Amino acid sequence: MDNNSIYIPPAIKFYSSFDEALSAEPQWDPNLSLKEGIWEFKNLFAFPKTFIVAEPGYGKTRLLQEIVSKASNQGMKAICVESKKISEATIKEFIFDQSKKGSAVKSDTFKLKNEKDVVICLDALDEVKLDDFSSTVEKIKTFLAEYGKITAIISCRWHFFRNFKELFNDLSFRYARIFSFSKEQVESYLKNNAISQKNIEKIFSVLSFRGRDLVIQTPRYLELLVNYIRDNGIANILAITKASLFEFFIYKKLEIEDKKLNKQKRDLIKRVLEKLALIMEIYQANLIKKDELMSFFDDLKSDLKLSFLQQVPIEDFFNKTILKDNIDTIEFENTEFQEYLAAKEIIRLGKNTRTIFELSVDPEIREIYPSWFNTLGFVVDLDISVLKPLLDFGRMNKEEKVKDEEYHRFLTKVDIERLPIEERMAIFEQVFTYYQSVLHWIGWDIANNLSYYLDKSQQSLIKFYADERRYKKNEPNRIVHLGNVAQIVGFLLERDVFDDEEKAFWRRELIKFTRDKNENGVLQRNALLALGNLRDETIIGEVESVWKSNNTRTQENYLNLCRKINPNHDLSLKYFVEGTKQESIDARYGLYEVTEVQAVKKLLDDFIHTPSLLEEFIDQESIFGDKDSKIIENIKAVWDRDIENKLQKIV
Secondary structure (H helix, E strand, C coil), X not given: CCCCCCCCCCEEEEECCHHHHHHCCCCCCHHHCCCCCHHHHHHHHCCXXXXXXXXXXXXXXXXXXXXXXHHHHHCCEEEEEEHHHCCCCCHHHHHHHHHCCCCCEECCCCCCCCCCCEEEEEEXXXXXXXXXXXXXXXXXXXXXXXXXXXXXXXXXXXXXXXXXXXXXXXXXXXXXXXXXXXXXXXXXXXXXXXXXXXXXXXXXXXXXXXXXXXXXHCHXXXXXXXXXXXXXXXXXXXXXXXXHHHHHHHXXXXXXXXXXXXXXXXXXXXXXXXXXXXXXXXXXXCCEEHHHHHHHHHHCCHHHHHHHHHHXXXXXXXXXXXXEECCCEEEECCHHHHHHHHHHHHHHHCCCHHHHHHHHEECCCCEECHHHHHHHHHHHHHCHHHHHHHHHHCCCCHHHCCCCHHHHHHHCCCCHHHCCHHHHHHHHHHHXXXXXXXXXXXXXXXXXXXXXXXXXXXXXXXXXXXXXXXXXXXXXXXHHHHHHHHHHHHHHHHCCCCCHHHHHHHHHHHHHHHCCCCCCCHHHHHHHHHHXXXXXXXXXXXXXXXXXXXXXXXXXXXXXXXXXXXXXXXXXHHHHHHHHHCCCHHHHHHHHCCCCHHHHHHHHHHHHHCHHHHHHHHHCHHHHCCCCHHHHHHHHHCCCHHXXXXXXXXX
16 A cells, blocks of 8 residues: 555464465455554564565555564564565675665664564565576575574565475465455545545445455555545545446556556557456356467457567566466456456447347346346446346346346446436336335345435335235235335435425334234334434334334344434433343444433443343453443543442442
């Protein structure tokens, strides 16, 4: 990340061998979330030799620079140098030379000595020229033999180190693996860059797809996103499309690598990557063997192929673009880069609807290949006119109706500002009536997106399905129909699109839904979620009876309704206390939102007069300890003599 940006310490885990680090699950583990800086860097300084291995963009260089800046806090002196700049000199001579430069990344009092408080960071071993690599490794070995007391930290890319790991077998290194950021870390970083919660949710929604990690969970692209927003203005975040972001990410990455190579060939490289991406999408493959890649070059049009191969060395194509070299195979650094570039190539081929369907639809079952939905999303982002034939594709006879949920998720993620009102209405009606006809619950994300497509003239459609006179008492489709209506209405209430008369109507209907004794409780839960968006305190008492249900999830939704409407309400506090005694997480979180002086005093009275509450609260302290400081902050904010007396009684 940019040195001027707010730094988020990465999640790191240490391994005793390279193979152990390589085989670890490549996903963020919440247990790796290390406490603010000191402990993490103390751990990095605690071992004499460490290799930091990570994919491109995971912040290896920035981490080494942060190690230097934190060294003095640990009584250490450090310097960070670029491995590729080591030339004919020995490492010792090279470090002496670098330490004299004012521009060097080093501690103020750094001097090269064979002492425990000296830290040497060698960055980007993978950028050393292949012809010089073996000799550079020998220089490192010689240096470490002479300076055996120092702490040495070296960074390298995965695939590069894997090719040469045998050269380090006789050195006792441990291996630090950097994991991608969690969504919580990404959210925190964006908030620290003055991006609102609403805009963060928009960004997450735009970039999310089928449970994958967001591209911005990689530090490089998170930093690029913030730069993109700075350049285009925060006011324009709501107009962001996935295609515009990926164009920016890919082009910036190619620009960075192009500057390193001083080649000025990024446009040529991008054209070749687009063609390669489409071929891989057609074969539904995310990996391609290197011999297959050479066949791909043979099939390229001669003018593009000759121009490319003459100007771009194949090793640079593997290692200095957005590809990952896995020794025998090649893949894109991010799967969605492949999908976006394939979409670019489809658009380049011309607006040929037949071509799109030939590529993306399984001719036997008449459904879109699941692997193609994200690519088609990029195609629509790039050319909105493509949406209509894809929408028409779903309007088949009953026997041929599209059944893949991803198709509906795809339809409801189009930028509605670019859609004619007729197409927006058609998407709402098509998707909503599909779920009602097949008696499937609408997924939360689809319902949220779908609510934006509803036109006021279509309210009669959802009222039609909400009319209980249509259903017999035990009719199986009744609960699904009403539950889907409640979910859609909830999102509409959240956005405050109804007038007062319509709000009153849906208030009555939703309260009736909460009293429905359906078997699984989904209708009640959806109705409670929707009612919370009315922010009407009287509702807390009107739906209080749901607490007596035996359904824990329904009780949790009631607690969330209390938190959303008014956590200081007498009934809210009553059920936060009851829920805490039952070990409910949602109830415990409700206690953190009790802030008004009278409510705080009532809570303290409950602790005084209800021993079971105090016992349960203390028993769960090991789980909620860090968060419970919020209650202390709330008490401090309304402190008076009466509260002081109550606390003394509790103690």
